[in-house]
Amino acid sequence: MASSWEWVDRGYGKNNVRLLHITRDGSLHRIHEFEVDTQIRLDSDKDYTDADNSDIIATDTQKNTVYILAKNHGIQSPEQFAMLLCAHFLKQYDHVNRAKVFVKAFPWRRMVVDNEMHNHAFVAVPEGIRTCTVTQHRGGIPQVSAALEDLRVLKTTQSAFTNFYRDEYRSLPDVDDRVFSTTVAASWDYSTIENLDFDEAWLTVKQIIVKQFAGPAKTGVFSPSVQQTLHFTQLGVLDKIPQVDKITITMPNSHYFNVDLSKFPEVGSLENNEVLMPVDKPSGNITATLGRGIKSKL
Numbered sequence: 001m002a003s004s005w006e007w008v009d010r011g012y013g014k015n016n017v018r019l020l021h022i023t024r025d026g027s028l029h030r031i032h033e034f035e036v037d038t039q040i041r042l043d044s045d046k047d048y049t050d051a052d053n054s055d056i057i058a059t060d061t062q063k064n065t066v067y068i069l070a071k072n073h074g075i076q077s078p079e080q081f082a083m084l085l086c087a088h089f090l091k092q093y094d095h096v097n098r099a100k101v102f103v104k105a106f107p108w109r110r111m112v113v114d115n116e117m118h119n120h121a122f123v124a125v126p127e128g129i130r131t132c133t134v135t136q137h138r139g140g141i142p143q144v145s146a147a148l149e150d151l152r153v154l155k156t157t158q159s160a161f162t163n164f165y166r167d168e169y170r171s172l173p174d175v176d177d178r179v180f181s182t183t184v185a186a187s188w189d190y191s192t193i194e195n196l197d198f199d200e201a202w203l204t205v206k207q208i209i210v211k212q213f214a215g216p217a218k219t220g221v222f223s224p225s226v227q228q229t230l231h232f233t234q235l236g237v238l239d240k241i242p243q244v245d246k247i248t249i250t251m252p253n254s255h256y257f258n259v260d261l262s263k264f265p266e267v268g269s270l271e272n273n274e275v276l277m278p279v280d281k282p283s284g285n286i287t288a289t290l291g292r293g294i295k296s297k298l
Contacts, residue, residue: 010048011098013039014059017066021075029120032075033106036082038062040089041098055095065089078103079198082134083142090138097138105130127151128184130202146202147187153213154181154254158220179256179276180223184209184249188237191245191292201241208236209249226251226286234290246291253284 015037023030040062046052069088075081082101089099109125111118128151136142159180164172186205190196212233215221223229230249237247256276261267 007045009041010045011039011041011100012056012059013037013100014062014066017063019066019070021070023074027119031108031122032078033108034075034078034081035104035106036066036085037102038066038085038089039100040093040096043095043097057089057093057096062089077198078105078130078132079134079144079146079193082132083136083144086134086136086142090136098135100133100135102133103131128206132198142193143189144193145187145189146198146205147185148202148206148209149185151184151186151206151209152181153184153210154179155214155220158215159223161225180213180226180229181254181256182226182251183254184213184251186233186237186247186249188247189245190243192243194243196243201243204240205237205247208240209233212236226253226284227288230286230288231290234288238290238292246289248287248289250285250287253286255279255283 017036017038019032019034019036021032021034038059040057042055044055046054047056065088066085069084070081073084082103085101086099089096107125107127107129108122111121111123113121129149131147131149133145133147134142156179157177159178160176161172161178162174162176164170164174186209188205190201212221212229213223230251234247234249237244256278258272259275259277261272261275262270
C-alpha cells in the first residue's frame with residue numbers, strides 16, 4: 001500500500017434511475033421521461049478508509065429521493081429537476097459537501113390524429129437526446145451544463161472537401177460535391193442561469209445546429225468542410241444565447257461512397273451518383289470547444 005496519498009476525488013450515487021412523470025391538467029396530459037444519475041460526496045472518508053458506514057446515504061435512498069421529489073414538486077425541465085435534487089441533498093444532509101446530478105431526457109412528441117394534437121398519446125421522436133449536468137458544492141451556486149446528443153443529419157449536396165494536405169500517405173481525392181452526414185453532439189456551460197429559459201435555450205441550440213448545417217430550405221448553404229460548419233454553429237450559439245460561456249461540438253463524419261456499378265452494363269450508365277453505400281466505421285471525428293474571450297480587467 002502506498003505510504004503517501006491524497007484523494008483526487010470520490011463520491012457515490014445511483015445511476016440509471018428511470019422516471020416517467022405525468023402532469024394531468026384535466027384531459028390534457030404532459031409527460032417527461034428521464035434517466036437520472038445522482039452522486040454525492042461526504043465530508044468524511046471513513047466509509048472508504050475505516051469501513052464505517054454510519055454517514056452513508058444509501059444509493060437506494062437516493063433513488064427514492066428522485067421519485068419523491070418528482071411527486072412533490074413536479075417537473076419543469078431537466079435542468080430544474082437536477083438543481084432541485086442537488087439543493088435537496090445539500091439541505092437534507094449536513095455532511096454532504098457536493099451533489100452532482102445528470103439527467104437524460106427521452107424525446108416524446110404529442111401525436112397528431114386527424115390534424116389535431118392528441119391530449120394524451122405520444123410518439124418517440126429520435127431527433128436528438130437532451131441531457132444536463134448540475135454540480136453544486138456546499139455554499140456554492142449550481143453549475144449547470146446542458147447537452148444535445150445523437151442528432152443525426154444528412155444533406156445530399158452543397159458540401160465539398162478539397163485542397164487538403166497532400167503527401168505520400170494521402171489517398172482521398174478532392175471532392176467538389178458530396179453527401180454530408182454526421183451525428184452531432186454538443187455540450188455547453190452556462191455562466192449564469194438568471195432569466196434563462198432552459199427549454200428555449202436547448203431548442204435554440206438545436207435550431208442553430210440545423211440551420212447552419214442545412215441553410216435555407218430552397219437553396220441550402222455550402223459547406224467547404226465539417227470544421228467550418230462546426231465553427232459557424234458555435235459562433236451562432238454564442239451570439240444568440242449570452243448565458244452560454246463555452247460550447248463543445250463534435251461532428252463525426254459519416255461516409256457515403258458511390259457504389260461502383262461500371263461492371264454491370266444493364267445499369268445503363270457508367271456514372272452512378274444515386275446509389276451509395278453507408279460506411280460508419282472508420283469515421284472522421286471533428287471537434288472543437290469555443291468560449292467567450294477573457295474580459296480585460298480595468
